[in-house]
Amino acid sequence: VYDGSADSDKFQCFVLEATHYCKEGKVAKDEQVFLVAHFLTDKAYAFFTHKVAKNHDKWQLPKFFEELFNYCFPLNYRNQQQVRLRHCYQDDRSVSEYNLFTLVGGIGKHERVIRLWDGFNQNIHYELHHGKLNKEFHSWNEIVYKAELIEMA
Structure with missing residues (x-):
């Protein structure tokens, strides 16, 4: 579970676990981001609902993680x-x-x-x-x- 805090260890752990979960579960690429969203809370979930939810099936995990990072971490x-x-x-x-x-x-x-x-x-x-x-x-x-x-x- 990732809450959107600017904690690189938590973020990295979330990325590794979510990627592994999707790979091992053989989740279809167009459903991976939607599935991963179930493990988001607070600021991270707000990112999903405001920026991704409408067209989640168009998002790929690497791009999702990159944009989630940009949303949750300070610009600098x-x-x-x-x-x-x-x-x-x-x-x-x-x-x-x-x-x-x-x-x-x-x-x-x-x-x-x-x-x-x-x-x-x-x-x-x-x-x-x-x-x-x-x-x-x-x-x-x-x-x-x-x-x-x-x-x-």
């Missing part, structure tokens, strides 16, 4: 997150907790990889280099996977 939310990102380092967080980048729009995949890499702790940098990984050539998934293995070792 992504900019605020990008500012936080520039000053974000792993510090004492685990690799999996260090995932701010997945929430920040407006930067390319390569730039995300570079910022992720540059924010890692020195021991993870050392081990990634030792494992012959490079922020210029390896993907986000490859780097995160290796960093999590290093962290567990």
Whole structure:
């Protein structure tokens, strides 16, 4: 259930669960948004009733989630997150907790990889280099996977 609060963790959880629910339930694409609306309350439900309900069957989930985000979050939310990102380092967080980048729009995949890499702790940098990984050539998934293995070792 999502209430429309500007809480990125709640929003992301809702998106993942709703997408999974529709996929596993084999819900027809033209009914997915209507079904997902049953799990909205407050501000999020107001978005559905005012902007989507009349022609819900024309909406696809990705576009619905994007517009729901735009309706519920402040206009400058992504900019605020990008500012936080520039000053974000792993510090004492685990690799999996260090995932701010997945929430920040407006930067390319390569730039995300570079910022992720540059924010890692020195021991993870050392081990990634030792494992012959490079922020210029390896993907986000490859780097995160290796960093999590290093962290567990």
